[in-house]
Amino acid sequence: MIRLTEIKLPLNHDEAALPAAILSKLKIKPEQLKSFSMFKRGYDARKKSDIQLIYTLDVEVEQEALLLKKFEKDQHVKPSPDTSYKYVAQAPQQLSDRPVVVGLGPCGLFAGLLLAQMGFKPIILERGKEVRERTKDTFGFWRKKPLNTESNVQFGEGGAGTFSDGKLYSQVKDPKHYGRKVMSEFVAAGAPDEIMYVSKPHIGTFKLVNMVEKMRANIIELGGEIRFSTRVDDLLLTDGEVTGLQLSTGETLPCRHVVLAVGHSARDTFEMLYQRGVYIEAKPFSIGFRIEHRQSMIDECRFGSNAGNPLLGAADYKLVHHCDNGRTVYSFCMCPGGTVVAAASEAGRVVTNGMSQYSRNERNANSAIVVGIDPERDYPGHPLAGIELQRVLEAQAFVLGGENYDAPAQLIGDFLSGTPSTEFGEVQPSYTPGVKLTDLSKVLPDFAIAAIREAIPAFDQQIKGFARPEGLLTGVETRTSSPICIKRGADLQSLNVKGLYPAGEGAGYAGGILSAGIDGIKVAEALALAMLAQNQSA
Missing domain, CATH: 3.30.70.2700 (Alpha-Beta Plaits)
Structure with a gap:
């Protein structure tokens, strides 16, 4: 070819x-x-x-x-390069140990699937519920029912990517074509064939739900075991090696090979790992707001008279501005024809994210407009200080929104002029449970407010109407990526804990569904080869 x-x-x-x-x-x-x-x-x-x-x-x-x-x-x-996937190992008939995967987001899903396909019969632990029950809890919260801190946008089968735009593209280097493996498994589970060839493929929440269920069934059919509502509360170590996990069910699970794919919001798990001496470093992340415009305006600006062409779909954008105060502001997780969603996972805190369906036919476009922050400059000292910064900002947003999980919001024109908003304009908020108009300058640090106020008019030079006064900002966006990195070596194991494989977005090695799936495959391969070597030497 x-x-x-x-x-x-x-x-x-x-x-x-x-x-x-x-x-x-x-x-x-x-x-x-x-x-x-x-x-x-x-x-x-x-x-x-x-x-x-x-x-x-x-x-x-x-x-x-x-x-x-x-x-x-x-x-x-x-x-034409050979992009087919080739398994690196096959489990022997007799295994002395079963690998454990912690977390069933995209990374854990693919780590578990690959291990099952290679015959290693993994045990997968997920603190949240199976995807349909989780969806009921999440949509219930959006309809003003109580927040379930173990079953929400962040926690449960499918991970945070389930309630997102379902983007399947990444800028990670992929010389072994792992991304094709991820895509082909998604197609086998019911994703549209077009994700294999369009340049910016996406799936959307409702399609992801069905796909995750089919992939779970495949893992079980291959001998894997999945336990829902099972949180890992402690890591058991002996002489720097994993020997087991203490579970929220009260069970002690003996194991020597653990994939840690808990996602970027498992703050209690990060704290436990730090207390157990697992080497963790603080890493940069970003904070800001969700911005909403009419999708028709974005389409017209990007495509002109070709707006609405089905081959083009709903228009997206990617924006970056380097500010006078040394900060960088950029758009993140842009959701064409989508909605702003409540993404809290802890009581008394407000967090926003973006979501869309496969059709991307909602009235508004939204994306995060965020400011990059650095641990050495903005939260020096403790490796987990970034988590505390996130919590402080989310708690401030909760108070500013009325302490009922409504989110604080402000019209773009009022935000730029420093005037509290009192009524909506042409852009109606998509966030539920609801929003409270206020002054968003009270919810982020001064450097972030100044940077975003400088960036929005600059973005207007690229997308005419971006700074339109009646556009809407909703706060806060704090979960752009994990605030920590659980460092690992060339063998993909923790630097100081043998048998622990930090993986995916929560450990600092991915940023989205595709890159998380790719990292899950890499870690599964490394773990399988280590288990084979250990089995042969036993």
Whole structure:
């Protein structure tokens, strides 16, 4: 197969244009083209009046070797790489130990799935509920029912990614094509085939629920065991090695190989690990607000007269501004046609996040507008100080919102002028339980407020209307990433605890569904190889 890249065609090209472009590129006759498939499809919308689709294609032709020789100096004509997944290990018939995976978010899900596929029959512990029960609890909270601190946006089967935009793209380097493995497993579980080739694939919450259930069933069918409502309360160590876990059910679970994939909000787990001496470092994260505009405005700004074209979908954006005070403000987790959601996991605190369905057809666009902060400058000293900073800001938002889990909000124009808001404009808030208009400058540090006030007008230069006075800010966004990193070595085990494999977003090694899934695969491979080596030496 030959891989062709940068094949550009007009947005509304007809079906015959792709094979014609292949023939033209390779300078071959129609009978020499056997077949082709789409590996990737993106677009270039820099010229709104002339949006181009950009294809990466895998092509089967006659005399392939001769053509590759002919185009050997053309960087856009190369042999198609082998992107199929190859298992690194297979469990022996007799295993002295079963691996344990803590957490059933994207990282834990893929770690558990890979271990099950390799025959290691993992035990998976999830502090929250199975995904449908968890969905009831989460939607109930959004409808002003009590917060369940063990079953919410952060905790439960599927992890925080279940109640998100379901983005499946990442900037992590992936030379072994683990991302294709993640995508193919999602398709097998019911995701649309298009996630394999569109440049910015997404799934949406409702589709993710069904997929997670099917993947869970696959793990169980392969001999894995999944225990819900089971929190890990203590890590049992002997001479720097894992020997077991103390569970919230009262059980002591003996084990020597543990994947720790608890997500970025398992603060009690982080505190327990620190007390047990597991090496942890503070890491940068970001704080800010959710910003909402009319999705139609974003579409028109990005796509012009092509807004609404189904191949383009709802428009997104990615923005960065470097401020005069040395801070950087950027957009994060942009959700086209989505909603702002209540993402609290601790009582007496307000946290926002963004979510959308596969259709992305809600009225508003939203994204986080956040300020990067650094542990050495902003919360020096204790490795867990970033957690305390998050808690302080979330508690302030809870009070400012009325102490009933409503979120504090302010119109963009009022925020920029320093005036408390009193009534909504054209953008109606999507956040539930509800919002309370106020002065958001009271909820974040002064440096963050100053930076965001400088950044929003700068972003307006890129997206006309971004600083529109009637747009809406809702606070606070504090869970952009984990505030800690549980350091690991080349063998992917904790630097000072043998048998502990910190993984995913909570440990500081991922940032989103795809990268978390990739890290779960990497850790599962490392753990499987270590178990085989240990089994052979026993």
